[in-house]
Amino acid sequence: MKGTSPDVEVHSSQEPWWRRGVIYQIYPRSFQDSNGDGIGDIRGIIDRLDYLVWLGIDAVWISPIFFSPMADFGYDIADYRKIDPLFGTLTDFDQLIEAAHRRGIRILLDYVPNHSSDRHQWFLEARSSRDNPRRDFYIWRDAAPDGGPPNNWQSEFGGSAWELDAATGQYYYHAFLKEQPDLNWRNPEVRREMYDVLRFWLDRGVDGFRVDVMWHLIKDAEFRDNPQNPDWTEDMPPHKSVLSIYSCDQEEVHDVVSEMRAVLDEYGGDRLLIGEIYLPIARLVAYYGRDLRGAHLPFNFRLIEAQWDARHIERQIVEYEAALPEGGWPNWVLSNHDKPRIASRVGRDQARVAAMMLLTLRGTPTIYYGDEIGMNDAPIPPERVQDPFELRVPGRGFGRDPQRTPMQWDNTVNAGFSTGSPWLPLAPDKDSFNVEAERSDPHSMLSLYRRLIAFRRENDALNLGRYASVEADSCVLAYLRETENDRYLIALNLGPEPAVLETPGQCRIVISTEGKAEGEIVEEKLHLQGNEGVLAEMMS
Template structure:
């Protein structure tokens, strides 16, 4: 395989640091705990690790409200611990990606404390301040993602400030060049330290309409949706000028060797593609969340894959995600057996796959009693059942106390079934989902067709998706996935697909010959190495 950029060939693994491994018994995961588990990630085949925020923060939104962009929260350790982690990651031939949260700071950040101190403070324009409307009401109708108005009244200075999320998370004014330079300097701080890339939080929120026009009402809103969805955020997000900001970030990345930027973007495919930027000078990987958001239906997903592949700009590199810290886990969405099929899909599609910690052992969402809910989204809208706590519970390492995560009381409940579902148990079981993930990752690493090869759709119906992965001079692979619980059949109309099953959700199929048609049981999937044509 020719030498390619690491972010094109790696499997990225997201760690939610609070929940991965606690090294000091305080019930919260930390950097030293991550260091302890790096050998596991290397064994699994992970080549890039992404950490959710670890910066100093009042933790109103668990680290996404940052009070200092150039340090480490004591809960997680110190800068010295971070440097040790970075060295340990690099010594294993792996890369480290940090979360970067540029849209908003904490209201305890020194910049905001200055900004709200007086109307004539030099940093006043670093945030978005606005007078009340003529009738004394809110400046406009914009809503906060976590509920209620996005405007907060400040008694001291007699103006409102804008916060797209919590009131403790005031939005920065990215139209101010001083803000841009200050934030680019925070990126330089970590790049100079040796960080390999950044996942940029809510990148499409960063610029707002200059006129602060009202958002239109969402005609499709129902009472079961989050209150934020009552309006279409056409003026508060995804403004054309955001691409100038992203281009500046990209120019900074490109001034270092092989650094990369992932952009968090929840937008339709045609809008998502604009975040690659003109001449591919935007985000290297605008996150593609279709496998998280779409119904688990073979025909729908097959069509979405084709639409995405067809929409990619020239030289734009695809990526796929099954889960993250904001959405229900894949097992809780589609069930344990289909989660294995989903793993096959994630790791055989063209592009960079991103995994969420614990999905490789089939962790599920855990019910958190109302009096234990910690997520602000859940606390602010309890009637909507929107807490993200259930998908953030501690990693299940073994059958010892607290699943090997901590010697103290964990910050969130652990799945009661951890004794029967943990890394140690699955590691030695060839039929486990962990073994399936490891086999698939190893196959990707060996086979150019699965990393760099062309994706060619072959067949799809209401149950099944079949596609080819091919690369000049290398073995070709046929991937067949049954996304239903009933038997499914593939009978080629043209040509023959002859080969050997190399990975399957059913290990008993591995090593068997395929000649012509395929018959798959419910919840079954296969990767077939095709015979070479001489």
């Protein structure tokens, strides 16, 4: 057995909180409803903070709660400084900050700078006339010579990304819905206004932001056509028919990201900037910025997109580690509000193995609400579909409702989520897979998550130590996490059949996803059951 990747520097105990911390994503519509309207809200989050403390969470990232017409469920913002009444009030939000901070939990907000709602006052003014002072807050172009859209850029939700404004005779650009016009980030006044939005929430005590579609913010100044995608097939989302090399990920975007970072740094070094970026690794890591003055954590979605195969995932880990800039801190995600849940992708048995992977890899982990109890994507009847992506491209499996269903708290009415009719249906297995049922079961998914989080918190080798691959065969992914004083072996069987790993020395089993005897000493060969992950302390 040998390490096959270079050692990664072990950091001191003075590291910022997010290097040791565990982040938990809440989709607020679906977490906890406090007033019986069937939609989760801020007071519901407050009511569940003690659960998050018990689980061991350090920070909560909350998807958008700002004033919105809800064309895209909060990602179309009509006022960046107001809380939408569906979720509560600014007073509720201030109470959330106070209650979370009192419990040692930090609050991260979802910042949506790429686009506003078409009902935002800025856009209402911008479309009122071509010479309105707000006109250049958005992206306007004349029609093509044939009268059609200015170029071939595609909306992420299908169809052209250009919408003709009949009143002024120009097209405006929207990377998503036509109700979500893109802001013009080449305009210095837009930047000033949007940085003041950050300051507004930072002044209220927010601990950081996850920046929505960060890589979209700057577009090609010449508005050139995107090239056709030669690999596109009918089973892929429509916007993938072109390669978006001109409509996003422009070099100038890094200046914007560094400016956002500078705003956070005005408030001290512990405010966190996360970027949502779906790009290949080589382009993703550029968002750490020059001299690491960009995003602290450009979201790494390798595990969401990966083929569930040990050798493939090992290559993804090693390539990612090698691509990180010096001093750049890694991060890992298994699920989110836009992608199918891990349990639905790989099955609940493998989801336990995935949990061990997430919480033992080097870097900051983010847990999507409900993954810790093994929630699956729930079937959504056609008449209950809410997601605009599914409504625009129906029957293709692109809809995001299945992974956004209400949190399953207990086996009471509506799984304890609401006393009213939930905005999305609950999963059929809610009575078996819920917090109350799993909390008292030492072998449940929830208990496994809690143990892994606690063990990670207590051991520098797991939260700050080096990563080194361990040679393994067949379906086993194995690696070491180590400091000068401690070494841990993580062995993950990503297949259903038993497997054997030759260990790099004598070790003692600490945690097994399948209940292998804790404290068992393994001399040379670690026998893994199918779908088993093992965390073991190296003794030699």
